[in-house]
Amino acid sequence: MPMDRSPYSSSSSESSPFSSTSTTPSKGSTVVLSIECLKGSSKADEWTGDMLQTGDIVEELKIGTMIVSSPFKNGKSGVQRILHSSFKQKETSIRVRVRRGSDEFAELQACIVPGEQFAGKKQYVLRAIDDPNYAVGFVDRTENECLDLQASRTSRMVSALERTPLQDGYVSYPWEKRMREMLSIPNSSSFYSILFLPKASDKVGSHYNDLEDTLARAHAWINASQALGVPIVFMNIQTESLLTKISGDTASSTVNAGSLSDLSNLANTSLYGFEDYHGVDIGVVRAVRLWFSPLAVEIPIEIKIKDTDAKLGFAISRTEEGFIYISTVNESDNNAPSARSGLSNLYKQASQTSRLVVVSRISNQKVLPWMVSPTGAIRCFDTVSLSQKLSLHRHARVPILVHVFLWDRSLNFANVGSIRARAMSTHPPASPAEVHMEPQANENEVQPSMVDEDSDEYERRMSDGADIMLERDTAGEFSFRLHDFGLKDNWV
Template sequence: MHEEIPEVEETLRVERAAKRLVTEVQDLMKTARYRKRCFDQIEGITANNKEPVAEVEHLRRQLEAADQKTAELEAQNQNLVGQLNNKERERISLEAEVTYLQEGNSRVTAECGRLKEDNEKLARGQSQLQDHTTKMKEELKRTRSTRVASALSKAQLQDGYVAYPWDKKMRDTLRATNSSCYFSMLVLPKAWDNNACHYESFDDTLARANAWFCSSQASGIPIDLMTVQSEALLTKISGETASASVNSSSLSDLSNVTNATLYGFEDYHGVDIGVVKAARLWYSCIGGELLLEIPLEDCDTRLGFAISRTEEGFIYISSVIEDDKESEAPSTRSGLCNLFNLANEASKLLIISRVSNEKVLPWMISSSGAVRCFDTTSLSQKLSLHRLAARPIQLHLLAWEKPSGPAERIMCSPKLPPASTLLPQLHQNLVETIEGRVDVEEDYVGDLSFRLDDISFECSWV
């Protein structure tokens, strides 16, 4: 059995070799047939290609030209290769430089790190220095504050006298030379008896001052209240008045002195001195004072206006004559006639405050209640003397409103500002109040707002 197995394997091997041989033979036969067909095709193609030989020659020449161009391109390529090599060398050089720069950058980075550490150290030192400086400043401030406080406690203000141009100021700023625009009325306390030993209280004095001022405004006087103050007047007392007033003014009874109008004290020589408490009322004109200058001529025989006085002691222009055709009166030339007519139309009084810069307003109310003021007769005589001496008259009038323009300083021409500027319209109830108090008499001239005194017009004409 074992002997048959090698024989079978040999048989199988031979069969396989035969099959491979047959296969190879078949392949060779196929290759021969294929070559034969190829040769036949080549012969056919060669026969067919005999005609385009010229074209092949042309193509050969083109091929040669192409070869020449290829050679040229190869030369250019060699040149480009050389340039590329140069660029490569430059790249290598740049890479070396970049490497050097990177190394330098590393060194710079290391240096920056070191500088950063130094900067941090410096910042810490600066912070410590700043803290030390702050402490020093606070210490210096406390020391300086102590010195300043000490100097402040010892400092003293210095005063002295400086020159002041009084003449120039009084000449340039005051409407009336060397005279103020403030007026006052001194009201003495009312006496109980003729001996003036006992007086009414200070409240009564204030009430009388208030009544006088309100009555003046109701009469048409353009004044405005500024203030009221008490004023002490010294007088010599004796007898029961001295003992009563001196004892009442002791330190244990000072509360009674507040409303008392008479209190006393004893001086070092044993003389009893009494103090009378009066009330001083300060007032001013609503519109200020207007200066009216009346020019005079040698041929003037009259001034052309009359003056009167109110119950409160104010002197005013009561009437002005109409100018005749033959001669012109000074009142017409100065504009007083026109101003008076405007006052009549507005129901106002032309109050005279000064004559030749001398005040002619009332200034005191006595303990008996009489108003101390100027007499119209003596004033008329003085104005007449001005006319006889042909010296111009300067009258200051109380205005109801401050005028605008040249009329504020002086009026020396018949042309006057509008009536509403100098003498504004009164309220209707004020006019009615004034009219209710007018005493109409035969010599009445002008509007009902003018009240006449006991002196007639004939004796006060100038």
């Protein structure tokens, strides 16, 4: 159906106050009303065929029931008066029909909004209904200029591609909720690290061994920990720079800020120096940070205290690598807190498979070793102070929440990728009730020569035991043995 014509339309023989009555000049130099794109679409589709572009020739405007067609009297200024009058009458819906070339047309449904002032007069622009971010205005151009702009559309797209940057942004995130729900221990990670400072090569600590020595000591530490039965897995290793004041002859290498060639001398140094503008030597110590995680999840064990409890029923000791572990349990008292909580059964299972029950947290505080000094001493927690703290729990009748590292029988130590994935698993830990583990029935009757450990029959027999199983004696090509450390047990 053809659109209704208003008294302002220039398509009839009657003269319209907004239509041009002048003699039409030659087609190439005819001044027409053209589109000027002011702001791009937020949907990144302003270059599609149905969006108006700079250089499009305006053929028709429809505001409400009024239709105004080309040629427009007084061009841009006449159209601005139409837009101003419509805006004052609260008639802001407008449809614009444009032409490209001689036979291609496009339309835009928009609303009239005030724009910036020009020469003391308010200018009106059009914002797309379906994308308010997209705005266009009107400008007077010759038809040849419009056709040239339309022909340069491809080059303008390339130019816009080069000029348009990617913008960064921010997104709110429910950290508190995620840290409660997505971590096996709420608000705490299962990533652990130990920092190895370079070993001093003299008594006064003025010279240090090179970086390779520090890396080798970190490697030896984690290998020895695993060999002793500590259920941890290597995650990552990195160098860490620490600033310190040094004298000029202490640094293994000195870096001149104006010479990049000096940087090649720092590949294996543990201490190098800079000189600032005041002549003070600033040293950089290169330490090594080793990251590790439990081979399986950390298991929480809640030890509840009764008024009649005289002892907790277990003892703690420390390995040479600084790990706290359960060294002994009281097997004669089935009513001890260690027995009621399931810790005794867990210890028995670990002992039968030559594993350590390593204590990782007490009351959610991490108790693992965290640093190695330049003298080679390992910073870790003291067993005497830990025993005193546990005894105070018993005297105060306050339950003790202990987290321990356990082996996961289903993991293969050689498969580091899956081990790391399990170490970062968000599955919730086992409840204290699940920690009670009974000895396997007829365990001694299974002979290695009769059952292949990789067979389905072996997996079935092993799964007939407790819910939480410990790793068998060998994992991959590594064997872990429980050694007598010669340390005094700390009964609590």
